Amino acid sequence: MGLDWIAGPGAALRGEMDIPGDKSVSHRAVMLAAIADGASRIDGFLEGEDTRATAAVFKRMGVRIDAPSDGVRIVHGAGIDGLRAPDAPLDCGNAGTAMRLLAGLLCGQDFDCDLVGDASLSKRPMRRVIDPLLRMGARIEAADGGLPPLRIRGGGKLRGIDYAAEVASAQVKSAVLLAGLRASGETVVREAQPTRDYSERMLAAFGWPIEFAPGIARLPGGHRLRATDIAVPADFSSAAFFIVAATLVPGSELLLKNIGLNPRRTGLLHVLRAMGADIAEEKRGVRGGEPVADLRVRHARLRGIDVPVAHVADMIDEFPVLFVAAACAQGTTRVRGAAELRVKESDRLATMAAGLRGLGIGVDETADGADVHGGTLRGGYVESHGDHRVAMAFAVAAQMSRERIRIADVANVATSFPDFGERANAVGLQVGPAA
Ligand SMILES: O=C(O)C1=C[C@@H](OP(=O)(O)O)[C@@H](O)[C@H](O)C1
Numbered sequence: 007m008g009l010d011w012i013a014g015p016g017a018a019l020r021g022e023m024d025i026p027g028d029k030s031v032s033h034r035a036v037m038l039a040a041i042a043d044g045a046s047r048i049d050g051f052l053e054g055e056d057t058r059a060t061a062a063v064f065k066r067m068g069v070r071i072d073a074p075s076d077g078v079r080i081v082h083g084a085g086i087d088g089l090r091a092p093d094a095p096l097d098c099g100n101a102g103t104a105m106r107l108l109a110g111l112l113c114g115q116d117f118d119c120d121l122v123g124d125a126s127l128s129k130r131p132m133r134r135v136i137d138p139l140l141r142m143g144a145r146i147e148a149a150d151g152g153l154p155p156l157r158i159r160g161g162g163k164l165r166g167i168d169y170a171a172e173v174a175s176a177q178v179k180s181a182v183l184l185a186g187l188r189a190s191g192e193t194v195v196r197e198a199q200p201t202r203d204y205s206e207r208m209l210a211a212f213g214w215p216i217e218f219a220p221g222i223a224r225l226p227g228g229h230r231l232r233a234t235d236i237a238v239p240a241d242f243s244s245a246a247f248f249i250v251a252a253t254l255v256p257g258s259e260l261l262l263k264n265i266g267l268n269p270r271r272t273g274l275l276h277v278l279r280a281m282g283a284d285i286a287e288e289k290r291g292v293r294g295g296e297p298v299a300d301l302r303v304r305h306a307r308l309r310g311i312d313v314p315v316a317h318v319a320d321m322i323d324e325f326p327v328l329f330v331a332a333a334c335a336q337g338t339t340r341v342r343g344a345a346e347l348r349v350k351e352s353d354r355l356a357t358m359a360a361g362l363r364g365l366g367i368g369v370d371e372t373a374d375g376a377d378v379h380g381g382t383l384r385g386g387y388v389e390s391h392g393d394h395r396v397a398m399a400f401a402v403a404a405q406m407s408r409e410r411i412r413i414a415d416v417a418n419v420a421t422s423f424p425d426f427g428e429r430a431n432a433v434g435l436q437v438g439p440a441a
């Protein structure tokens with residue numbers, strides 16, 4: 007298989023660091039800019055494989071996208087009905103966000119298209135977006151069991167629906183709202199558990215009349231999007247690896263600059279602070295309409311807690327690294343209500359439990375969570391199962407392990423954090439390619 011890392015043990019993390027742009031915001035910025043009227047400039051675009059896949063999809067549909075420098079895109083919008091039929095399947099790579107949002111955005115077009123993905127994405131459930139989109143009048147076929155590839159037949163007429171979401175998923179909510187742009191009447195999405203609201207905020211920034219509050223979003227069809235410039239905040243989920251590493255390694259003090267702190271993303275801050283972490287917010291500001299701040303993280307000893315279920319959706323991508331924090335905490339950390347972790351790039355409950363057990367940590371897995379019993383990490387070998395967040399979480403674990411850890415199959419880190427290794431080494435982590 008591909009690349010392995012050798013990581014740890016590490017020394018104190020010191021200094022300041024920048025973190026790449028937010029993945030969720032970068033996907034949405036390209037999507038909305040591509041169907042807006044006029045040219046939009048995106049600053050801080052994440053140069054990851056997932057977000058580049060989204061840009062490539064729109065190029066295939068005739069949208070001109072210039073990349074004058076790293077992290078910058080100029081998207082020449084084709085207008086709400088200006089996309090061209092693609093001449094080949096649209097490849098979403100590893101990105102669930104791309105496939106699910108594109109299903110919504112494309113099911114109201116006049117042309118047919120196919121959405122395909124890599125081996126991991128091809129195992130992820132799409133029924134959750136197909137069902138509401140079918141109710142809106144879309145015509146979408148999936149492989150057996152509702153898996154990719156998706157075949158979307160264009161030319162139908164969509165109508166708005168009032169949809170009560172069955173899973174806490176910003177991707178499902180966003181798919182329905184994006185379909186609603188080309189539907190007749192009003193589209194409403196209701197959520198029992200509010201999820202990240204970037205689609206709603208960005209639709210408003212592009213001039214679409216949308217009303218939203220935590221748990222509800224409502225928009226009418228039949229308007230147009232006006233090009234606008236987007237400044238992408240730094241990705242909290244990428245910062246999370248360094249927040250946990252600096253908390254765990256004695257002697258650390260690290261400043262993470264300009265981190266996006268959308269309240270639907272920062273569940274990990276609440277949970278780590280409840281475990282005893284020392285994380286200060288400095289220089290609060292706003293970037294691209296999102297709250298940002300510098301985070302100063304100092305080493306602190308952690309104790310296990312019961313993670314409140316109310317925080318789960320607000321930290322859904324942070325569980326791999328939270329499990330590492332829990333492994334190094336005193337006592338037991340209990341996670342429940344997190345069954346969604348089983349349908350990410352890997353089954354993150356199973357892959358984290360197996361990896362931590364292999365390093366000497368007691369983990370009792372349940373259907374929707376795990377009890378992690380804090381202990382001492384020994385070195386060894388872990389599989390990342392091709393999951394970027396699992397790979398980076400074990401790189402953090404290695405900083406606290408007695409011996410070094412070999413982490414297998416880490417190439418997928420490039421989907422969300424291409425230069426993780428370089429940035430990590432610059433602040434004192436020990437991580438690099440295995441010989
Ligand atoms: O909308 C988004 O950008 C995302 C939503 C979440 O997925 P779900 O909607 O499946 O919870 C998250 O795990 C993913 O990394 C990005």
Ligand SMILES: C=C(OP(=O)(O)O)C(=O)O
Pocket residue numbers: 056100101102103104323350351395422
């Ligand atoms: C789940 C993730 O992304 P996606 O659903 O876009 O593949 C993630 O980045 O952790």
